[in-house]
Amino acid sequence: MTVMTGRVWGAGKLLFLAGALVGTFLLFAGVAMRVALRAREVQVPALAGRPVNEATQTLADLGLTLRIDSNRRVDPTVPPGRIVLQDPLPGVAARRQRSIRVWLSAGPRTTLAPDLLGQTERTARIRLVQDTLEMGPLAEFSSSDYPADAVIGQDPPPKAIATRVSLLVNKGGQALTYVTPDLIGLDGVRAAEALRSRGFRVTIVGSQPYAGVPAGTVVRQQPAGGFQVSQAEPISIEVSR
Numbered sequence: 001m002t003v004m005t006g007r008v009w010g011a012g013k014l015l016f017l018a019g020a021l022v023g024t025f026l027l028f029a030g031v032a033m034r035v036a037l038r039a040r041e042v043q044v045p046a047l048a049g050r051p052v053n054e055a056t057q058t059l060a061d062l063g064l065t066l067r068i069d070s071n072r073r074v075d076p077t078v079p080p081g082r083i084v085l086q087d088p089l090p091g092v093a094a095r096r097q098r099s100i101r102v103w104l105s106a107g108p109r110t111t112l113a114p115d116l117l118g119q120t121e122r123t124a125r126i127r128l129v130q131d132t133l134e135m136g137p138l139a140e141f142s143s144s145d146y147p148a149d150a151v152i153g154q155d156p157p158p159k160a161i162a163t164r165v166s167l168l169v170n171k172g173g174q175a176l177t178y179v180t181p182d183l184i185g186l187d188g189v190r191a192a193e194a195l196r197s198r199g200f201r202v203t204i205v206g207s208q209p210y211a212g213v214p215a216g217t218v219v220r221q222q223p224a225g226g227f228q229v230s231q232a233e234p235i236s237i238e239v240s241r
Contacts, residue, residue, distance in 0.1 A: 046090035047083045047102055055083055055102065063096030072106035080107035113165050115158035116151045121169045124151050128165055136166030148172030180235065182225030183218045188239035191218055199231045207241040215241050 042062040047055045056066045078084045084105040088094060111131055116124040121138075128135050136155070146152050153168030183191045192202040210219050220238040223229055
């Protein structure tokens with residue numbers, strides 16, 4: 001029985017020692033693997049703003065490669081053709097032989113001035129907003145040679161590179177105006193006929209009794225004498241009876 005117990009105890013010690021050796025081996029193997037992996041890792045450098053050839057050489061010195069994305073990014077601060085964005089970001093640990101993806105700058109956004117000639121001012125303003133262009137100074141003039149409220153000039157001209165566009169808009173030919181004559185005391189019928197023959201709209205709207213004033217004499221008018229009036233505006237008069 002004693003011999004048997006000794007044999008079991010001896011076998012247990014051997015198994016324990018074997019397990020300890022295996023565990024130690026696995027521990028050191030894991031540590032060695034981590035050390036080896038870390039030895040193969042490098043920190044990704046910052047590439048933004050660099051030209052492609054310089055970035056390629058910098059990565060090559062670290063055992064990394066450069067991969068350029070075909071889509072360029074609009075950026076007003078980074079010159080066209082230089083790196084504007086990268087993945088992974090600077091400072092990230094990366095294994096050697098890994099490719100670093102970069103995007104190149106397309107430079108600032110370039111917008112061509114749209115053709116606004118002949119459009120209304122409102123339509124032109126909407127188009128400028130849609131094209132992300134600033135509205136420049138607005139100049140106005142009046143002419144019957146062009147449609148009213150139409151854009152007849154722009155600066156810069158259509159298809160020129162622009163950040164803002166100035167407009168020249170025709171506000172339409174202004175109607176001629178005349179000074180209304182003083183009709184008080186005149187014969188109403190004759191005064192109305194004289195003005196109508198010159199294109200004015202004159203209406204005798206009523207009559208009022210005025211002592212000592214001959215019938216048919218103008219006693220009131222609207223607008224009063226001396227006011228500006230166009231031929232399209234009505235002139236009303238009242239006469240005595």
